[in-house]
Amino acid sequence: MIAKIGKGSNMYGAILYNQQKVEAENGAVLLLNKIPDTLDGRYSVAYFNKCFEPYLSANIKTEKTVRHISLNPDPADKVSDEQFTEMACEYMERMGYGNQPYIVFKHTDIDRTHIHIVSTCVGIDGKKIPDDYDHPRSMAICRDLEIKYNLNKATEQEQKQDNKIFKPVDYQSGDIKSQIASVVRYLPKYYSFSTMGSYNALLSLFNITAEEVKGERNGQTVNGLVYVALDENGNKVSNPFKASLFGKDAGVAQLQKHFEQSKEKMKTNPARAVLKNTVELAMHTTNSEVEFKKQLAEQGINTVVRRNDSGRVYGITFIDHQSRSVWNGSALDRNLSANLFNEWWSNGNKPELKIQDRPVSKTNTQDDVPTKDLFEFIPQEHSQSSDLGLFSLLPDALGVDYEEEQFAKKMKKKKKGRRL
Template structure:
């Protein structure tokens, strides 16, 4: 359950907004606390406002005295009216507003039923009720209510929302710039790669590629990078975007520094032998490209192959989602280069690959692969709750998402982009 707390100086407006839902049969009043009763049980906005009048008259100097709270359970939660009333009463009690007059409205004009609570944050003496650490306190109360009433935790919901950020780009859905931004800003916090080719191989899983731009301007050499959207066939599907639109870390200079940083780590990476062993087993147990890819995909390794117009393989890259590392074939060894796979699949020349002597992690034989559940390549990005790379401790994508994730359902990448710009402005001001 997610709680949103709003404050304003317009109590009448908050009451009128919710009462309009009731009037149009898109909502109803579930519960009223310390509200003057009416003979027929129905209320007008003016009648509701009467119960708050003494508090507003006593108000000393609190400008934003009106409190407007929404409680939003997961859409899959089946919450009855009685349960909603309990949630509202217990939430207000834990937040310190149980002695205040408040009205609980249920909204039914969307598929996701939720409640709104209207109250005031000044007591009978006109003193403001403390809102210190309110957001943190509210989150804690929501977690307690979820456990008490068996509701789906909002942390699970937020993770599902974050999956939107790590999906392949869909150029037809629009807002391509924000879709690209949501990928390129976070990948370096998780994956390690040593070249632009390896970076492009990883980006291709998200239907994105990059191109270098080099030239001279006023006698000075200029170097830059463009990000280009791709369709599901890997073809360019839209106009390019300058790297500067996505922040300095997406630019060529920053990426080259990151490549150098990763080289030192990957040269000593403990899973290098494991990846080589997995490729060796896949090669020895398959004869065609599709089977080879499927074999490795089932072990969490994507294979990205680059061909020229004649079909010749000139590049091959292995993306290991277990260790979050990207390897050009020749970087693993000459026997794993593009030439080896071109000879095997195009010229039927059997590769001469020796079994690795040492393996850091035990790998099951190909005969046991059938027992491993199959996953589609684009569903291998289930790394939201894993740890960042050693070189990026504290800068993992989980931390990045906490500040960017919308707090209500239905918000999209455009809103994430806006949040990022506002955060960037605040940093610049400081």
């Protein structure tokens, strides 16, 4: 079993993320700790958020007061709701959060059923609960829970996945070609993006841009692609590298196939509705571009804004690391076009949106159609630029994919073993 500990400042967003899983019948509320029950067993984000307010307001010095934790067993493990509840209680008690208010949500939208725990690190007395050495303590607890509940043990390689992340290109450190290769060879395997523009938006997080090159060879038109490294300001700082240097997945032909496959996949991706609601909530609860981007970043979403020479916003792209999908604003929803954000950030005309606070049922739900495209991202310490602009990066979001890859590989090996 693998645990992910997310630390942030947006309690409402953390609760909303889990509520939307329940509303989509891809989750359930398993346990409320130190949170009053209701007569009808139904709750809302506003209700949950209000229960945490006395704790959050007791300490105004601590910036990252929210703890958003996920416990992820192996896909082969069959864990009952009762066992998930017991594991959550033991984990929180041993991590020092046993007397804190927390909510345990079960997620069933991917093959690997798992739980999320939303809590706070601030006690009712206003003191911050020490979180030194959280990671090693969490790993030790997971190993004990594996033994106690007869779960498949996470391999040493899986335990080290958090340290395996795609890194942005640093042109000053040299060997730019290898740095670019470590990114472009693998991004199409993990992310859905349907246009060259959305691909470049994703690449921009890694200080890379891709440019199409057209020419003729033997009287026939030839399309190619080159990759160039960028500095922190988006300026080109390297010679162009041909896509052929990085394998077929980085070339035009394969990318075109990827665009088409992504279009079909994204049509039915349930993450679209969740992302749309999350973006609209950020618009409703923030007052500037910087605040807007920061709030989304805390939920694993990068915002890439494109402006022309006069400063007008002509494009906006949302990179959702939770669902590994890249959406242009207008493709996500026609009401989220670049013009709307330009009116807000350039002209001060903030759009008025009505955010509905729908109730959450505590009733457990069945995993009807697991969505393999979704994976779980719990943001930890983000690496953000000072203006939270084009090159803001959430490295942990990318590292999670290795964990998913290891699970998949292990399952494939088991299937091959059965055939022998």
